[in-house]
Amino acid sequence: MEHRLAAVLAADMVGYSRLMEADERGTLERLRTHRIELIDPSIAKNQGRIIKTTGDGMLVEFQSVADAVRCAVEVQERMRRRNADVPEDRRIQFRVGINLGDIIFDDGDIYGDGVNVAARLEQLAETGGICVTQAVYDQVNDRVGVAFENLGLKSFKNMSRQLQVWRVVLDSRAPADGAGRAAEPKPVVKPAIAVMPFANMSGDPEQEFFVDGLTEDILTELSRHHELFVISRNSTFVYKGQSANLREVAQKLGAQYIVEGSVRKAGGNVRITVQLIDTTNDAHIWAEKYDRKLDDIFAIQDEVTAAIVATLPGRVEAAQRDLIARKTPANLAAYECVLAAKVLHHRSGRDDNTEAQKLIDRAITLDPDYAHARAWRGCILGQAWVYGWCENRDAVFDEVVVELETALKLDDNDADVHRILAAINVSRNDLTRARYHQERALALNPNYDLVVVQQGELLTWLGRPEEGVEWITKAMRLNPHHPERFWSHLGKAYFNARRYGEAIEAFMHLSAMDAVQHAFVSAAYAWMGDHTAASAHGARIREIDPNFSYDTFVPTLHYARPEDTEHLIDGLERVLQPPARVPAAAAGAA
Incomplete structure (x- = not known):
């Protein structure tokens, strides 16, 4: 047997027997989901080791008391958000006790007074709460970003001595931006x-x-x-x-x-x-x-x-859009604000983007911990950054990054969070990081058309356009009601695959084309030898954007291979003679 000092976390599920009696299979499935998506990853991230599990609880050993408390706080706070729109009688909630003491390790299990105290603390904790001993408090106070409340000396069953107990005050964590909150955020009501x-x-x-x-x-x-x-x-x-x-x-x-x-x-x-x-x-x-x-x-x-x-x-x-169209913005709930903001964002107009920012800001005001709203605020600000609809582009981009990082901390299992992070990283030519977030989004929701089509876009930038075509057409099959812009993504993939006729046909599905889309069509006609059609689309580029030049156009391309940028520019040069040309290498590979 081995003796050593360790931090022990004891957790127990509240109302386990009642939930199992009401819905045995559903309870087990939901508990398993919480463990796979939240609890086990949090334990691993904080260097914990699961020693023992029972039907409704577990014992976990941590080498650091601070890691044990951080893990418990993360799990309890995220479980509170997960339960926000779950009926109270169906919620899976935990009590947690944490102790620092001498532990006996024997044949993969742990024993001793240190374990017993952690188990007694867990029983003392409130639903969704955490209780710790004086030894834990002395180690972590002012180190883990939460406040503690002194519960005084407590007596425990089968223990002769009393122990000083502290309760973690979970709602004491300061907001990320340092600003105070006027009121407790209301839970998001989803369809x-x-x-x-x-x-x-x-x-x-x-x-x-x-x-x-x-x-x-x-x-x-x-x-x-x-x-x-x-x-x-x-x-x-x-x-x-x-x-x-x-x-x-x-x-x-x-x-x-x-x-x-x-x-x-x-x-x-x-x-x-x-x-x-x-x-x-x-x-x-x-x-x-x-x-x-x-x-x-x-x-x-x-x-x-x-x-x-x-x-x-x-x-x-x-x-839902039809329902909220009859409401004034002041009467919209957080979910409805996000939905209305999405509609405006997809219109891709400057004034629409401004209104979308107002709505998404209201959503976050109503619920600062709404991860999906945070992600979409990053997306909407990112649109303003891409199109230059902001005075200070560097400051706006920094704001986009902060918003998405906040969303990721609030919910790292939301496919939209990772999808938008992938798109932002493509915009700054970090294709390696973009691939990580894109693969994560695809794993989380493989049948989400916006994730699937973005996989095709990314593969096109990476120089694998034939695979890109397959993913984009898959997204279009998945959702026959897909946004019109999917045709633009398909056209760009076909062009990079040197399938010019199919590229032109894809772009022709658009009800209207911007200067960049006309540039792809013009280059495709040029490579096919149809200089009349190529020149016509070249003229449309100048009509839509008189200031169009390679200086502004090439930075919008994110090809990993310089030859793919050269391929597009060479086609355009047969039609346009811009005053300046940025070398292909400047397009920025990963």
Whole structure:
């Protein structure tokens, strides 16, 4: 047996038995998700080692008391945010106790008075709280950025001595910008959506596994979208096989939107239908059918799931936009402000960008810990930076970086946070860091059309345009209602792949082109030898932007290979003769 001084963290889940009795499978699934996404990574990040786990708790050893407290604070604060839009009777919450003492290590387990004290402290802590001993307080006070409240001397069961106990005051952490907060932020209310079990219309019991699997996959993938509150499988599957009134079901589940569908097999074919219903007015927002050959049933399941979950969030947002259009900005909640700001951002106009900044600022004022709002503020300011709609570009870019770093600290599992960080790093030609965040975004939400199309953009900049074309066209298949700009991304990828006819065809899908898009089309025609068409688009460049030059154009390119920049410039030189030319190397490889 080994004796040594160590920091021990004891954690216990509050109301475990009650939650298990109400929804055993759902509770286990949610607890597992919290561990995978938050708890275990936080322990690893703070150099902790899990010694023992039980159904509702765990013992963790840390070499540093400060690391133990930082880990506990991070977990409790982030769990509080995760629970903000979860009904109180379904919340998974923890109590934590931390002690510094002599520990006995034997055969992979730990024993001793130091462990017992940590366990007793955990029982003393309030729900979502942390209690520590005097020894811990003496080590970390003024070192971990939180305040402590003295609870005085406490007696514990089966212990002869009393111990001085301190409570961590979790709401005492100062805001990142140092400014005070006028009031406790209100939780963000997101649209709630329930996916009902799809109906098996085939009369074939063997198809039941496919129908249930499809429903579960849709639920799982929708849950990756942090801007939706998805009702759990256990709540919706109680209606399997029942003919229920959707409005009554929605009221019981607390869902505004219902997804329902059916599967019908006929010979070697299968037809899957799906529809999205707004239960507040029984309106059918979206409906689609998918006809497939029954060659590989699992491949069909994956394909249809991807198509449905790529389209649904956009249809929900479109329905929400119709609702908030009837409200004044002063009456918008944080989520609604973000949604309205997104709409203005996508219009890509200077005045729209200014209004979007006002709305996103209001969202953050309403909820300073709203990670998605922080990420989109970085995106909206980034748009102003890219187009030069700001007086001090350096200051604005610094603000963009700070906003995104804040968003990342608040929620490092939001695909949008990593997607926007990837885009910002592309803008400053740091393609290595952009790849990291892009891969992280793709892992978090592989069926998010904005993430998928950005993968194609990044591969194009990296000199792999054929792969870029595949990813961009995949994004367009995933979401048939994709933004028009996807065609521009496709055109640029085709151009870099030297597929000029297809590049021109892609750009022709745009209702209007800016100077940069005309530049790509002009260069494509030039490489094809059609100098008349190339000159016509060259003239449009001058009409749209009389100050267009290589000095301003080349820095907007982010090719990793200088020859790709040269390829575009060489095509343009056959049409345009700008006063100055920036060498291709200045385009900035990773």
